[in-house]
Amino acid sequence: MTTARQIDAEQLLYMYRTMVTIREFEETAGRLAEQAKIPGAVHLYAGEEAIAVGVCAHLDPADTITSTHRGHGHCIAKGGDVRRMFAELFGKSEGYCRGKGGSMHIADLDIGILGANGIVGGGPPIAVGAAFAAKYQGNGRVCVCFTGDGATNEGTWHEAINFAALHRLPAIFVIENNHYGEFTPQERQGAIARLADRAASYGIPGVSIDGQDVIAVYEAAREAIERARRGDGPTIIEGDTYRFYNHTGMSEGDPRPQEERAAWRQRDPIAILRGVLEQRAILSGESAERIHEEVRREVEGAIRFAEAAPYPDPSELLTDVYSD
Amino acid sequence: MTTTTGATATAQREITYLQAVNEALHHEMERDSKVFVAGIDLAARGDVFGTTRGILSRFGSERILDTPISENAIVGLAVGSALQGLRPVVSVMFIDFIGVCFDVILNQMAKNKYMFGGKARLPLVVLANAGAGGGMAAQHSQSLEALLCHIPGLKVVMPSMAADAKGLLTSAIREDNPVFFVQHKRCARLRGHVPEGEYVVPLGKARVVREGRDATVVATAYMVHEALAAAERLAERGIEIEIVDPRTLQPLDIETILASVQKTHRVLTVHEAVQFGGIGAEITSQIVAEAFDHLDAPPARLGGPWSPVPYSVVLEREWIVNADKIHDAVVALVEGGEG
Numbered sequence: 140m141t142t143a144r145q146i147d148a149e150q151l152l153y154m155y156r157t158m159v160t161i162r163e164f165e166e167t168a169g170r171l172a173e174q175a176k177i178p179g180a181v182h183l184y185a186g187e188e189a190i191a192v193g194v195c196a197h198l199d200p201a202d203t204i205t206s207t208h209r210g211h212g213h214c215i216a217k218g219g220d221v222r223r224m225f226a227e228l229f230g231k232s233e234g235y236c237r238g239k240g241g242s243m244h245i246a247d248l249d250i251g252i253l254g255a256n257g258i259v260g261g262g263p264p265i266a267v268g269a270a271f272a273a274k275y276q277g278n279g280r281v282c283v284c285f286t287g288d289g290a291t292n293e294g295t296w297h298e299a300i301n302f303a304a305l306h307r308l309p310a311i312f313v314i315e316n317n318h319y320g321e322f323t324p325q326e327r328q329g330a331i332a333r334l335a336d337r338a339a340s341y342g343i344p345g346v347s348i349d350g351q352d353v354i355a356v357y358e359a360a361r362e363a364i365e366r367a368r369r370g371d372g373p374t375i376i377e378g379d380t381y382r383f384y385n386h387t388g389m390s391e392g393d394p395r396p397q398e399e400r401a402a403w404r405q406r407d408p409i410a411i412l413r414g415v416l417e418q419r420a421i422l423s424g425e426s427a428e429r430i431h432e433e434v435r436r437e438v439e440g441a442i443r444f445a446e447a448a449p450y451p452d453p454s455e456l457l458t459d460v461y462s463d
Numbered sequence: 464m465t466t467t468t469g470a471t472a473t474a475q476r477e478i479t480y481l482q483a484v485n486e487a488l489h490h491e492m493e494r495d496s497k498v499f500v501a502g503i504d505l506a507a508r509g510d511v512f513g514t515t516r517g518i519l520s521r522f523g524s525e526r527i528l529d530t531p532i533s534e535n536a537i538v539g540l541a542v543g544s545a546l547q548g549l550r551p552v553v554s555v556m557f558i559d560f561i562g563v564c565f566d567v568i569l570n571q572m573a574k575n576k577y578m579f580g581g582k583a584r585l586p587l588v589v590l591a592n593a594g595a596g597g598g599m600a601a602q603h604s605q606s607l608e609a610l611l612c613h614i615p616g617l618k619v620v621m622p623s624m625a626a627d628a629k630g631l632l633t634s635a636i637r638e639d640n641p642v643f644f645v646q647h648k649r650c651a652r653l654r655g656h657v658p659e660g661e662y663v664v665p666l667g668k669a670r671v672v673r674e675g676r677d678a679t680v681v682a683t684a685y686m687v688h689e690a691l692a693a694a695e696r697l698a699e700r701g702i703e704i705e706i707v708d709p710r711t712l713q714p715l716d717i718e719t720i721l722a723s724v725q726k727t728h729r730v731l732t733v734h735e736a737v738q739f740g741g742i743g744a745e746i747t748s749q750i751v752a753e754a755f756d757h758l759d760a761p762p763a764r765l766g767g768p769w770s771p772v773p774y775s776v777v778l779e780r781e782w783i784v785n786a787d788k789i790h791d792a793v794v795a796l797v798e799g800g801e802g
Contacts, residue, residue, distance in 0.1 A: 203547065236580035244578040253546055254579060257570070264539020264567050271540055272547035275499065275525070282543070295535045295566065302536035306528075459581030460615050462639035 146357060148421045154196055154353050155416060156430050158188040158409050161212045163431075163438045164221055168211065168228060168242075169389040171442075177228045181242050184212030186383035189408035190315050191216035193356025194283055194376075197364045203251040203269040203282040205262030208243045209315075209382070210255030213285050218250045221438060225445035232455075233448035239459065251280075259320075260293025262286060263312070267299045270308035270373075281309040281367045289320030291334050300373065304341040307372035311363045314377040315350065321386050322394055335377035343373050350378025351408045354415065381406070476659065480622075481513050481651045483629035488515065488552065490661045491636040492522050495550060498636060501528040501540055502554030502590070511556065512592060512651060534564035538589065541641075542572050545587040550636060558591035558607050558645060572641045573616030586639045588632070593621075594647040594685060594735055595783050601771035604779075606684070606736035611643050612713040612745070618666060619713040621645040623687035625655035627710055630664030638666060647684035647735070666711045669719035675703035677797050678729035680789065681720055681746055682706055686733045692786035693793065702797050712742050717749050724750055728759040729796050735784055738766025763796045765789060 165185040172181045184191070187209070195204070195216035206213040214224060219235070227234025227245055235245045246254035253269055256262045266284035273280035290296050291314055303310040314334050318325045326332070338345025344366075348355045356378055363374035381403035385393040393400070416422035422430075478486075492498045500506075500515060506529040509516030518527045530537050534555055541551040555561055561568060568589075576583045595604035611619045618640055622628040628646070635642040672687055673694055682690040687708045694704050705723050709715060724730045730750055732743030747762045765784050773779050 205543075234580070236578060239580050240578040246575075246579040246582070248546065248579065248582050253543065254575060258566055261566060261571055264535045264564075265543040265546070265571060266539075267536050268540045268543020268545070268551070269547050270543070272544040272549050275544070275549060276547075294563075295539070298531075298533040298535040299539060301531060302533055302540070305531065459577045461618075462576065462584050462586075 146354065148419070150196060151412070151416060151421055154192050154357070155409070155412050155422065156434065157192045157216055158353065158412065159431055159434045160221065160437065161185070161188045161191065161215050162409060163434045164211060164215060164224070167438050167442065169384060171228070172388055177242070178230060179241055180387040181228070182209040182387055183382065183384045183389070184209050186403065186408070187315055187317060187350065187380045188212055189353035189356050189412070190313065190350045190378040190380060191285070193353040194311070194313055194360040196357055197360055198251070198281070198283065200250045201278070202280050203253050205253050205266045205269070205282070205284045206255040207262065207285055207287055207290070208255065208257055208259070209287065210243070210245060214245050214247070214252055214255065217252050219245070219247055219252060222441040222444040225441045226448045229445045229448070230450065231445055231448035232451040233444070237455065238451040260286070260290040260295040263290070263296045263299030266310055267302050267308065270303060270310035271306065273309050274306070279368055281311060281364055283311045283313055285313050285315060287320070288314060288316040288318065288325050288334055289328065291337065292320070292328055300341050300343070300375070303373045304343045307370060309367035309370070310373040311360070311367055312373060312375045314375065315380055316377050317380050317382045319386070319395065333377065335375050338375040343375065345375035345377065347377040347379065350380035351406045351411055353408055353412050475656050477654045478625060478657050479651065480625040480628050480646070480653050480655070483625040483655075483657045484514055484632055484646065485516060486657070487629045487632040487636070488518060489521065491633060492518065492526060494661070497548065497550045498552060499526045499528070499549060500552045501530050502537055503530055503532055503556055505529060505554055510554065512648070514554070514590065534560055535567055538564045538567040538572065541587040541589065542567060542575070542585065545585040546575065546583055550586045552588040552590065552636060554590040556592060557603050558593040559602050559605050561591065561607065568611075568617070569614055573614045577616060584639045585641050587641050588635045589641070589643050591643055591645050592648050593645050594649055595772045595779060596649050598774060598776060598779065600774040604772035606734065606767070608643070608645050608712055609736055609740060609742050612742060616641065617713060618642045618711070619645060620666060620711045621647070621684045622710055623647070623650055623684050623708050625653065626657045627664050627670070629657055630662050631666065631710060633661060634663045634666050637663070642666070645684070649685045650688070653688065664710070667714040667716055668711065669707050669709045669716035671705060671719065671723065672708050673704065673706040675705035675727065677702045677704060677727060678731060678793055679705045679707060679720070679723040679727045680731050680733060680793065681709065681743070682733040683709060683712065683742065684735065686735055686784060689784065689786045690733060690789050693789040696786070696790050697793055700794070702793060704793055715746070717746070717753070720746060721750065721754050724754050725757045728757055730758070731763040731765060731789070731792050731796055733765045733784060733789055736766055737769060738764055739769060741766045760796055760799070763792055765792050
């Protein structure tokens, strides 16, 4: 049983609302993708919300993150604007990338989001550079590198952590272990069960936590981020989690066992936090419903914004390849 | 050598290409504290080629880092720190080693600005040493610049002369885009007049290295020097070639090349990289499209043969394009295959 000690009610409610926002965003995006209103692939973060939210709750806008193909949740947790996110998914000019990036490349450099990434293991080398810049400039910033379990088998991940550990860079490597690399179970992709054990080979701490419990994530992230800010170097945090939908899209063709999926649905991170909040009398059924309703309205408003936004002018095709 | 754009030659001193590169690094690190240097054996050893000699003692270990042999981390260091406002200069040592960090180059560095809708700036330079001739065999001798030129978002410079190397590296470091600075190993020891002090050679500007009337030879990197050697022998035969060094391959200054071809009506492209799909193919294609009516003969190309670079000195000599091969190709081009 988790406790919410040391975390004030305002922070807990902020995390609850943010997790609900991610869920609403993702389920809406999934439905729109099924209706072919969103082109390409969407990789939904639903089920994994506690990790992005519990980590990013500690970050200032100037701190940076690198994200993944399953990146919508990180973006929202880091303060991203759901209107501009939906506009990007629709390929509109009001989107974060003015329609040039789409789901897998949403970035907002103004608030430290150094991009979702279509390449598994694409983010870690960039995180090294961002963390190095923070150290070089002495500005106290940290960089959080989110990856899935799949990326931990990529060379880039190992090279990045070795480098960050060697130079004691202010980086945190968060593994969202949802137990599947695309469609293949994690135990068929590597010989160790606890991915955080890999920290030993870099001489840094590694912790495995319940990734469905936002309070456990929050506390592990606090320690790792404080350590990084102190100049004591990186930490690996492995959050045990599960995606509620298929690798891409929603549930169609999901090869994972029905009983496994049902069991994880019983460990919904939003329901777990709601239980804690109700127990502490921070949230009533009525106030929870109000949050859900407000979030639904926000997402509906974002869809309207995105639908009304213009497409990019074809003349923009060749702009932004280079800086002037 | 001829004067360089923007240069005010305070003294006609001769230094090596490598010393010229080293001077540019010193000047830019002095000028801008956001510039830092990182790579394998760059700090304490000054680079295996000597590029960064003296920088550690001048600027300290915060400004120049020895890194692990970890090219993904090195090039990622450049991308991430550039996104955060620094101006990294990193080295992959041999250009052959881009193979182990190509995702960072191809999918991150080159595309971040465009994918992010233009907001990102990536002011970074990657130093890479190319070229055969040292008995280093297939994995340490390649000229892979055409691979990089094929990727929108990257810029690629490949200077042949010391003064250009200094001015182009200065421009590259001040540029807000990723630039590959490709040094040919055999250029590194060559000496040339290099102005003291700071100056820039703009990216994307070719240079007419030698004027001539009978044929244009577009040559890159060390092939410029081979072409100059060929030009002397061709002159004895009464053939005057004009040599154009693009200096920057991406973006390519096709205008200067076309102007030369319109004057000479014949063209040969020469590079050490394998001929198939090389930068010469692109240049030739653009010439045919833009100046077909000016041509008195089909454009000719010279590049490496279709094999990895061999080891044995006999085989390697056979592999590399040289002044003799350029000489014969020009004679064939000008005299109609009688060479």
